[in-house]
Amino acid sequence: MPRLLARSRRQKSTGRETEMELAAAQLLRFGRGALQLRRNFLTCLSSWKTPPRFLKSSQSEALYNVSDNGVTFAPLQTFTEEEMMIKNMVKKFAEKQVAPFVAAMDENSQMDKSIIEGLFQQGLMGIATETKYGGTGASFFSSILAIEELAKVDASVSIMCDIQNTLINKLIGRFGTEEQKATYLTKLTKDTIGSFCLSEAQAGSDAFALKTKAEKKGDYYIINGSKMWISNAEYAGVFLVMANADLNMGYRGITCFLIDRDTEGFQIGKKENKLGLRASSTNTLMFDNVKVPETNILGRLGSGYKYAIEMLNEGRIGIAAQMLGLAQGCFDYTIPYLKERIQFGERIFSFQGIQHQVAQAATQLEAARLLTYNAARLSQTGKSFIKEASMAKYFASEVAGLTTSKCIEWMGGVGYTKDFPVEKYFRDAKIGVIYEGSSNIQLNTIAKLLGQEY
Amino acid sequence: MAELRALVGVKRVIDYAVKIRVKPDKTGVVTDGVKHSMNPFCEIAVEEAVRLKEKKLVKEVIAVSCGPKQCQETLRTALAMGADRGIHVEVPESEAERLGPLQVSRVLTALAQKEKAGLVLLGKQAIDDDCNQTGQMTAAMLDWPQGTFASKLTLEGDKVTVEREIDGGLETIRLKLPAVVTADLRLNEPRYATLPNIMGTN
Numbered sequence: 001m002p003r004l005l006a007r008s009r010r011q012k013s014t015g016r017e018t019e020m021e022l023a024a025a026q027l028l029r030f031g032r033g034a035l036q037l038r039r040n041f042l043t044c045l046s047s048w049k050t051p052p053r054f055l056k057s058s059q060s061e062a063l064y065n066v067s068d069n070g071v072t073f074a075p076l077q078t079f080t081e082e083e084m085m086i087k088n089m090v091k092k093f094a095e096k097q098v099a100p101f102v103a104a105m106d107e108n109s110q111m112d113k114s115i116i117e118g119l120f121q122q123g124l125m126g127i128a129t130e131t132k133y134g135g136t137g138a139s140f141f142s143s144i145l146a147i148e149e150l151a152k153v154d155a156s157v158s159i160m161c162d163i164q165n166t167l168i169n170k171l172i173g174r175f176g177t178e179e180q181k182a183t184y185l186t187k188l189t190k191d192t193i194g195s196f197c198l199s200e201a202q203a204g205s206d207a208f209a210l211k212t213k214a215e216k217k218g219d220y221y222i223i224n225g226s227k228m229w230i231s232n233a234e235y236a237g238v239f240l241v242m243a244n245a246d247l248n249m250g251y252r253g254i255t256c257f258l259i260d261r262d263t264e265g266f267q268i269g270k271k272e273n274k275l276g277l278r279a280s281s282t283n284t285l286m287f288d289n290v291k292v293p294e295t296n297i298l299g300r301l302g303s304g305y306k307y308a309i310e311m312l313n314e315g316r317i318g319i320a321a322q323m324l325g326l327a328q329g330c331f332d333y334t335i336p337y338l339k340e341r342i343q344f345g346e347r348i349f350s351f352q353g354i355q356h357q358v359a360q361a362a363t364q365l366e367a368a369r370l371l372t373y374n375a376a377r378l379s380q381t382g383k384s385f386i387k388e389a390s391m392a393k394y395f396a397s398e399v400a401g402l403t404t405s406k407c408i409e410w411m412g413g414v415g416y417t418k419d420f421p422v423e424k425y426f427r428d429a430k431i432g433v434i435y436e437g438s439s440n441i442q443l444n445t446i447a448k449l450l451g452q453e454y
Numbered sequence: 455m456a457e458l459r460a461l462v463g464v465k466r467v468i469d470y471a472v473k474i475r476v477k478p479d480k481t482g483v484v485t486d487g488v489k490h491s492m493n494p495f496c497e498i499a500v501e502e503a504v505r506l507k508e509k510k511l512v513k514e515v516i517a518v519s520c521g522p523k524q525c526q527e528t529l530r531t532a533l534a535m536g537a538d539r540g541i542h543v544e545v546p547e548s549e550a551e552r553l554g555p556l557q558v559s560r561v562l563t564a565l566a567q568k569e570k571a572g573l574v575l576l577g578k579q580a581i582d583d584d585c586n587q588t589g590q591m592t593a594a595m596l597d598w599p600q601g602t603f604a605s606k607l608t609l610e611g612d613k614v615t616v617e618r619e620i621d622g623g624l625e626t627i628r629l630k631l632p633a634v635v636t637a638d639l640r641l642n643e644p645r646y647a648t649l650p651n652i653m654g655t656n
Contacts, residue, residue, distance in 0.1 A: 081527065085534065085652045088491065092646045123649030136649040 076373040079145070086127075086138060087145045093122055094153040102154045105279035106424055109271065115157055116193070116235060124150075125164045126189030129173060133185035140314070144321045144376045151325025152332070155428040156279035158322045160193065163232055166318035168194030171240060171256070171311050175299035184238055184258065195236035197285060198308055199229045205441050207242075208251035208305055212287060214243040219294045221245065223257065226269075227285040229435075233268050234281030237261050241287070242304045254304035258296040265290040276427035314379055315436055316389040320372040320396035323432040327365055327400040330425035334407040334415075341412075354410060361403045368396040387449040394442035397432030404429045458609075458631070460503040460512045461571035462537065463562055464496040464519050466528040467582040482551070483582075492528045494644075495577025497535075499637040501644040502607055503575050504536035511609045514538045516569055520558050522547045534647030534654070541565065554583075559591035566596060571632070573614070578603055578636040589636035599629040603638040 079087065101112045119125050127143040129135025136142075143165045151158035172184050188194055203210040212225025223243050233239075239259045246253035259266060269284035299307055335358070338349040348354055371392040378385040404426040408415035415422045433439045468474065469489040477484055492500075506512040517532035519525040520543040529540035543561050545553055566574050574596075579586040593600035601607075601616030605624070608615040618625045619638050629635075 081530065082652060084527070085530065085647070086649060088531075089534075089646045089649070089652060096646075121648065122646065127649060131650070131653075136653055138649065138653060 076370050076377070079141075080139075082138065083142050083145055086142045087149055089122065090124065090146045090149040091152075093118065093124075094150050094157075098150070098153045098157050102279075102421070102424070105154070105156065109273070109278040109281075111156065111160070111235065111279045111281070116160070119157070119161060120189075120191055123189075124161055125193075126169060126185075127165050129169050129185055129189055133181060134189035135169070135185070140380055141373075141376045144317060144372065147318055147321040148325035148328075148372075151322040152329030154279065155322055155326045155425075156277045158325060159277060159280050160232060160235075162315070162318040162322055163196060164188065164194055166315045167196045167311050168238075168240060170314060171196075171298065171307060172258075175256075175307055177295075179295070180258065180298065187237065192237035193232050193235045195230055195232045195239045196311075197227045197230050197239050197241045200226065201228045204229070205438055207308065208254065210242060210244060210254065211247075212241070212243040213247065214245045214255060214257065214292070216245065221257065221292045221294065221297075223259070223265075223287045223290040223292055225287050227287075229272075230283055230285055231280055233283035233285060234271060239266075239285070240298065241285075242308060243287075245301055249302065251305045252302050254308070255301050256298040256304040256307055257292050258298055259290065259292055263290055263292070275430060276424070277431050312437060313386050313389050316393035316442075317372060317375045317379060317385075319432065319436045320368070320375065320389075320392035323393075323396040323400035323429065324365070324368050324372050326425055326429055326432075327368070327396075327403040330404045330407045330422055330429075331361065331365060333421060333425075334410055337414075338410055348410075357406060357410070361406050364399045365403060368392070368399045371395050387446055390437070390442045390445045390449075393437065394439055394446070397429070398439065400429040400432050458506075458512045458572040459514045459516065459569060460506065460573045460575055461562070461566050461569060462496070462500050462503045462515060462517050462532070463558070463574070463576045463588065464500060464517050464528050464532050465493040465577070465580045466490050466519060466521055466525045467493045467580055470494060470581055490524065490527075492531050493577050493580045493582075495579060495581075495637055495639070497577075497644040498639070498641050499575040499577050500532050500535050500537060501642050502637055503573075504645075505642065506573075506607075506609060507536065507538075512573065516541060516571065518543065518562065518565055520553060520561055521545050522550050531647065534651045535645060536651070555585045555587035555591055559588050559595055562588070562592045563595040566592070566632075573609075573631065574598075574634040576634070576636045578638050589634055593634035596632070596634065598632050598634050600634045600636075601627055601629050602636045604635050605638050605640040607635060607641065 097118045098115055101115060105111055123136045124146055126133070126135030127138050127146055128140050129137070131137040147158050147162045147165070150161055169185065169188055172181060172188070176184065198207050198210070200210050200212065210225075212223065212227065214221040214223050221243075223241065225243065227241070237260065239261070241257045241259050242254055243257055244253045245255045265288040267286040267288070269286055272282040274282060335349070338354060338358070339347055341348050349358075371388070375385055375388040375392040378388055404422065407422045408426055411420065411422055414420050417423070437445075467490060468483070468485065469491040472489050475484045476482075500515075500517065503512060503515040507515050515537040517529055517537040517540045519529050519540070522545060523542075525542055529542055533540050543565075562574060562576075565571075574592060576589045576592070578589065589602055590600060601614065601618060603619045604616045605619045606617035612631050613628050614631060614633055614635065615626065615628050616635055618627065619640070
């Protein structure tokens with residue numbers, strides 16, 4: 001008896017809790033039969049008296065942000081005026097300058113030069129970079145909005161913007177020396193595309209098993225090896241290459257090198273013939289005794305793995321935004337069709353079967369949106385956001401796959417043809433669950449963090 | 455004419471891509487929570503004024519908007535496109551519905567005289583009411599010449615040559631400054647504000 005009451009005092013008491021405790025205590029007080037029952041319970045089952053919900057996760061309390069001003073209670077779709085203007089501008093840009101080229105770019109597997117130039121001119125390749133390097137100095141959330149709006153029209157253009165902003169610019173901005181920043185960030189905001197080179201033929205999810213070597217020779221490093229699945233490689237001018245400077249140290253030898261395109265020994269291999277995201281080039285890279293000066297090491301020797309992990313956390317929110325925009329764009333295209341198409345004398349949107357499916361897809365889309373926006377806002381507060389970012393990427397990419405698949409179904413025969421854009425959205429969506437951390441890896445991450453909380 | 459000041463009127467209207475719904479009490483159109491943006495013809499007018507400024511034919515571009523406080527967003531867009539100053543004539547929400555071309559042209563007349571503008575650029579009509587009256591009324595009140603439905607605008611000294619799109623085809627007229635010009639669709643292709651410009655309008 002004293003034990004039960006002591007427990008209720010120890011826990012944070014809400015009215016309901018103590019009531020339950022007292023009720024349980026009272027039950028057991030009645031007769032020794034009850035007491036005997038208690039003793040025969042297995043210890044794991046004794047938790048029915050104190051249901052798990054009272055044993056709180058160490059994480060979920062920390063996030064609740066009590067404040068007096070109403071601002072913290074604003075819905076997630078609240079943007080600052082700046083963010084709203086950026087979103088509108090990117091939307092217009094996407095609809096006017098990108099949309100006319102989408103079909104041709106997909107067919108030829110080639111990004112149109114005018115779009116790349118347009119992205120730079122509009123300032124979309126340096127959204128969160130400081131103004132002194134030619135960037136815009138806007139917030140990370142603005143980049144997320146830009147990526148989302150671009151993806152509504154073409155996911156390949158969106159990924160180009162995403163990689164530049166969330167991976168390349170961030171890496172150099174955060175870990176680069178003043179000199180490296182002055183050299184590279186100014187180029188990256190003006191006319192140079194960057195490429196992030198981590199994966200290899202034998203190192204995908206198991207990224208740290210990479211075999212590209214970097215041997216020290218005086219104040220140079222000689223890089224040998226090859227990379228695979230490298231986005232943007234066809235158009236990039238600077239490459240952030242993860243190579244291992246000391247294979248004996250395992251992943252602790254991985255270092256990030258800044259390599260320019262025309263370095264001797266560095267070759268860009270053939271472009272992959274992909275199912276989706278075809279306008280974005282994905283190539284193999286070959287390094288044959290490539291000489292890289294020591295000053296081109298980004299950050300510290302052997303810390304490359306740490307930088308990769310940190311950057312990929314934020315990169316995940318970018319991918320979530322891309323998948324979100326893709327799904328939304330596909331959805332926005334399909335619904336007006338459903339309201340026009342007449343079968344059995346009625347618009348197919350009036351059939352409850354369709355309505356239910358549409359409502360389910362819209363709900364999932366909204367959930368993905370809120371996960372993404374919340375993860376983005378969280379990352380700006382400096383609080384831990386890894387779990388939320390993983391959840392956002394995992395959920396958004398899965399939802400994109402489901403939504404685009406359903407959109408093809410709803411459009412019927414025309415959805416299946418290349419004359420309509422929905423099949424492109426469907427093909428583009430598939431990569432979402434694969435790159436920048438496959439779904440299984442995301443689930444691993446989420447589970448690991450949950451394990452640490454409880 | 456490095457002395458010329460251009461006054462550009464911009465109107466905040468329901469975005470052209472939004473599906474319009476009638477209010478249940480049939481007194482008007484649902485505007486609450488609906489996406490608004492700058493009137494497309496006003497965008498063309500702002501673009502023309504900014505181009506004239508870039509050609510150094512106009513010294514200053516002043517954007518004006520009449521309406522409730524949300525009009526400031528529209529003014530910010532005009533500033534991001536390249537206007538130098540924005541004037542917001544605040545009209546309380548309750549009276550904003552009764553604001554029509556007559557009232558707006560009175561405001562523009564007063565402002566044109568106060569700011570000593572030499573050129574008043576407006577969109578030919580707003581996409582919500584399609585009135586096509588403000589430009590003409592403003593010119594009459596100011597007693598200035600008007601060039602409406604302009605599809606081409608050339609400033610030469612103290613005269614402006616306007617090519618107008620009329621029912622019968624194209625008409626070219628020459629106006630002596632100060633004048634009122636209203637922009638038609640084919641006058642130019644408005645730019646989108648670049649990100650640095652948007653940030654600069656803080």
